[in-house]
Amino acid sequence: MGNREDLLAGARRCLEEKGWARTTVRDIATASGGVSMAAIGYHFGSREALLNAALIEAIDDWGTRTGRTLTAFGGSGSAPAERYEAMWAAIITSFQDDRTLWLATIEALLQAEHSEDLRRYLAGGQAEGRRGLAALLLDTPEDEIDDTAARTLGAAQMALFTGVMTQWLTDPGQAPDASAVVAGVRALTTLVDSGA
Template identity: 55%
Template sequence: MGNREKLLAGAARCLREKGYDRTTVRDIASAAGVSMAAIGYHFGSREALLNQALFAMLDEWGDAMGRALVPVDDPGGDPVRHFAQLWRSLIEQFATHPDLWLATVELFMQAQRQPELRPQLADGVRQGSRGMAAILESVPEGEVPPGSVRTLGAVQLALMSGVMIQCLSDPENAPTAEEVLDGLRALSKLAG
């Protein structure tokens, strides 16, 4: 593994352990086992390295999460049961990997301070909406109807984000998968 890869791995470890704002150049260099100057040489700045490491972590996590959320091949299976299982899996992920979810929140904050991150972040959100719509529609990503990306996928992503914030900030009182489903049923009655 070269210095560039070591720096990305060290930055990812620091992001998980300390977060974006608290990670220093010294922390990253120490975690990677390379000199601090290597950060400037390979990435130009601490921020550029952390951003690249953060997007790489989220891409890796998104791929793994997408595979975990796809319903088990169950011809004629109950879509409500599949949706409930999706929510159980999501909430389990919030509890199991809070560091990744905190990194996601930090990324949104950094994008407000670093406008150059916004296009990449917006692209990631669009990909997430498309992937979530594909999972919910049980179709390959390339076959998701455009309207489903902006409604089904985007709304599911928004709901996920809100539940994730609740799980991170107040895990004892955050909704369970069953409570999320009950809430959606109640909301659908109001939306008529």
């Protein structure tokens, strides 16, 4: 690997181990195998730009892995409720297995207030996520999902995803498991359908 790739790998390790705010230029240089601190400026312009690039790379990798896992739940022949619960079990496993990435993502939301590039990237990721989740839930190819489905079903699922994630990150002992998420969705559906 070259210095640029070493810096990206080191920055990813630092995000996982220390988080965004506590990672220094020196930390990144050390985690990169001794690449000079000046190389950060040369290749990325700033510590923030490097951390943005490392986080984006990590999120893209996670998205690819998760997309492959979740597509296994579409059209599997099982009942939709069973597929939905299995999908949530896989998502919750990710919250546990990729905890440091999810924490770094939350930190990135705060950093996006000061970085237009990061904000655009995260907003684009949310748009893709809404469309992808709607496609998964409707068992329909993503390119066939209309904007209404993405902005309703996809957005509601994304909101549920984010809420469950924050519960798992802050209080995993009390966070809902997959069956509790499904039971909660059923209870909400009953409440909304009753007109109460």
